[in-house]
Amino acid sequence: MQRCFQLAAMGKGKVAPNPLVGAVLVYQQRVIGEGYHRCYGGPHAEVHCIDSVTETDKCLIPESTLYVSLEPCNHFGKTPPCTDKILKHGIPRVVISVTDPFEAVNGSAIRRLREAGVEVITGVLESEGRRLVEAFYTFHTRQRPFIVLKWAQTADGFMGSGTRVRLKISDALTDLLVHRWRSELAGIAVGTETALADDPLLTNRRWPGKSPVRILLDRQLRVPSNQKIFQEASPLLVMNSLRSGASQNISHVKIDDWDSVDGLLESWYHMGIQSVLIEGGQKILISFMRSGKWDELRVIVNTQMKTGAGLKAPDVPDALPEKIQTLNGEEIRYYRNLNNT
Ligand SMILES: NC(=O)c1ccc[n+]([C@@H]2O[C@H](COP(=O)([O-])OP(=O)(O)OC[C@H]3O[C@@H](n4cnc5c(N)ncnc54)[C@H](OP(=O)(O)O)[C@@H]3O)[C@@H](O)[C@H]2O)c1
Structure with a gap:
């Protein structure tokens, strides 16, 4: 076996x-x-x-x-x-x-x-x-995608600058690993502020294989169309509270329930998206952690970097990581949600 x-x-x-x-x-x-x-x-x-x-x-x-x-x-x-x-x-x-x-x-x-x-x-x-x-x-037993939460943080627990200036925490080797994860999961999601601050493409460019379906969580449609996420040709879902409709590779999906993550999970389930990598930012990650509807957490810690201030990373679960991987002075800490719903 x-x-x-x-x-x-x-x-x-x-x-x-x-x-x-x-x-x-x-x-x-x-x-x-x-x-x-x-x-x-x-x-x-x-x-x-x-x-x-x-x-x-x-x-x-x-x-x-x-x-x-x-x-x-x-x-x-x-x-x-x-x-x-x-x-x-x-x-x-x-x-x-x-x-x-x-x-x-x-x-x-x-x-x-x-x-x-x-x-x-x-x-x-x-x-x-x-x-x-x-x-x-x-996916088949809980009728929702498998949810992997991921972020990078400094040794003193910060995941962003706290302003719209991008704070680069992980190095090129860890980025390669993150692109591998992208190739293995069906979808990847970020929140409004992350799209505005980091201007990400969300594709897999550094590992052989496919890119995940890109998902922008932008309730009020605040992210302008000149951001890179809209310039890239691979499929993009814009989850929002205002409108539905599709044009070329971009689909707007209106959902009404934003009080919890249930509306998002239900919508992704009906679209057949079996797994989603939630790449932040802090507010989105916290909303998934609070819901209990997540399965795995991967935290990249740059053990050499301290900023002393900035956007605090979410608290990790009380349990010890299931596994710690070390790459070039960075630690990747893997946790599982033993109380997932
Ligand atoms: N180190 C890392 O790994 C990493 C990863 C990603 C981002 N970041 C950093 O994190 C910062 C952004 O984080 P953030 O916490 O400010 O913003 P965020 O989580 O990226 O976006 C939050 C915004 O998304 C909208 N939203 C949509 N669905 C939501 C939901 N279910 N729960 C909460 N908000 C939802 C809300 O905007 P509306 O109020 O308009 O609806 C909310 O204000 C940036 O500095 C970025 O560089 C770091």
């Missing part, structure tokens, strides 16, 4: 909104096939895995065990059901980490395989398996 997870991770940034999945076929302790879901709309992991078996080993398939990190699909989507392929090849035993929460699957593949006489074992390394598909899982 660990090998399934390794394989699955190779699809990062390429398969969304489909989940990352890896599969391994084993005959008497020997791996005879491997596969993973490589790109959105392409064959599933189980198909690549079974098809990778050599001509000589094909006769062993009906005596082999298929390990797969997520319950196989049981419906016609962009590809035929994987359960058909498993049954057609007479695989007698399937070991699954996580059941698929997607309503068209949701345990039905397990039932179908069992009814056909296949031995099915579930829940193997389940928490690790769940972690791999957490955006997909959160």
